[in-house]
Amino acid sequence: MTVPFLLAPMAELSHRPLRELIEGFSGPGSGCDEYFTEMISAGPLLGGGPFESWYMDAGPCPERVVYQLVGSDPEQIVRAALLLDSRECLGIDINMGCAAPAIRRTGAGVAWMASIDKAGSLIARVRQAVKKRLSVKLRIGFEDDFDYLLNFCRRLEGEGAELITLHPRTAGEKFKRSPRWDYVTALRRELHIPVAGNGDVASATDLLRRADGGPVMVGRAAVRCPWIFAEARSAQNFTDYHGFMQKEVDLEETALRFLELLIKYQPPEFYISRARRFFNYFCDNLKWAHYVKTLLNREETLGGIERALRGYFGEHPEERYRKT
Numbered sequence: 001m002t003v004p005f006l007l008a009p010m011a012e013l014s015h016r017p018l019r020e021l022i023e024g025f026s027g028p029g030s031g032c033d034e035y036f037t038e039m040i041s042a043g044p045l046l047g048g049g050p051f052e053s054w055y056m057d058a059g060p061c062p063e064r065v066v067y068q069l070v071g072s073d074p075e076q077i078v079r080a081a082l083l084l085d086s087r088e089c090l091g092i093d094i095n096m097g098c099a100a101p102a103i104r105r106t107g108a109g110v111a112w113m114a115s116i117d118k119a120g121s122l123i124a125r126v127r128q129a130v131k132k133r134l135s136v137k138l139r140i141g142f143e144d145d146f147d148y149l150l151n152f153c154r155r156l157e158g159e160g161a162e163l164i165t166l167h168p169r170t171a172g173e174k175f176k177r178s179p180r181w182d183y184v185t186a187l188r189r190e191l192h193i194p195v196a197g198n199g200d201v202a203s204a205t206d207l208l209r210r211a212d213g214g215p216v217m218v219g220r221a222a223v224r225c226p227w228i229f230a231e232a233r234s235a236q237n238f239t240d241y242h243g244f245m246q247k248e249v250d251l252e253e254t255a256l257r258f259l260e261l262l263i264k265y266q267p268p269e270f271y272i273s274r275a276r277r278f279f280n281y282f283c284d285n286l287k288w289a290h291y292v293k294t295l296l297n298r299e300e301t302l303g304g305i306e307r308a309l310r311g312y313f314g315e316h317p318e319e320r321y322r323k324t
């Protein structure tokens, strides 16, 4: 059985340019199966803020895009879910996992995990409102307590959630703490709906290793290596998707392509912040990653970033191609 590969929702990263880049390495059925968007705040979405159309751009493959909503007010979340449900997409995901203090303080993200009843009734309301697939992304909770997590998820399942993604760290744990993948396995055994596992998948080999019991979601590694899904599928099927196996990855071309995609599919106000976020991970492919990041972070325009990248690869031609 082929298990689905999912791109994680990541603020300022999981947008159309990244999807375009990933699709460029693969294509339908041979790479990423579901693209979660960066979290979209329910309130501003309803308020029709100036950037909301960019957040809602589900290209280039809306049928595989899952909109992720974040918020604390059930009424707003339901209305925002309804709005997104009317667009072409695969599903709606509710963020119950984000532990960033600014989000948590407002009662959004992982704050929902404090009350099974409140979270359950939110999911029941959203379920009634939307037709598309409804999913929830969450963490273990505030404590390392599997029974609480299980009761929480059973309630969500009972109220109509159709997929749960578990990032198996507690609310207080940072990336340094290893994710507890055994909780993903245990949750899969107990629930009737699919459970996607997420956390620290670092390579195509890792992705395949995790893809033994259910969907796998990849975040940071898919920014560093946008070919990760295509590479894993090729290896899994011993096939040559789009010639992927024969190719080395051209890192310079990929970096420059990303800049083009930013210009094509994002508003100018987002260029720099999104370029910095992307290159913060992508540059980890390079030997002198820290140096390149410092160079790029000094730049205030995409033109400057492009020049810095070209200059770096000009000085270090051996860095340009990466074997997969």
Ligand SMILES: Cc1cc2nc3c(=O)[nH]c(=O)nc-3n(C[C@H](O)[C@H](O)[C@H](O)COP(=O)(O)O)c2cc1C
Pocket: 008, 009, 010, 011, 012, 013, 037, 038, 039, 068, 095, 097, 098, 137, 167, 198, 199, 200, 201, 217, 218, 219, 220, 221
């Ligand atoms: C920069 C960044 C932004 C993120 N934004 C979101 C978000 O908008 N919604 C969400 O549910 N999780 C968010 N996350 C968490 C990821 O979806 C994922 O759970 C986490 O990075 C672990 O997966 P990984 O080890 O594959 O990166 C974010 C993570 C990062 C690094």
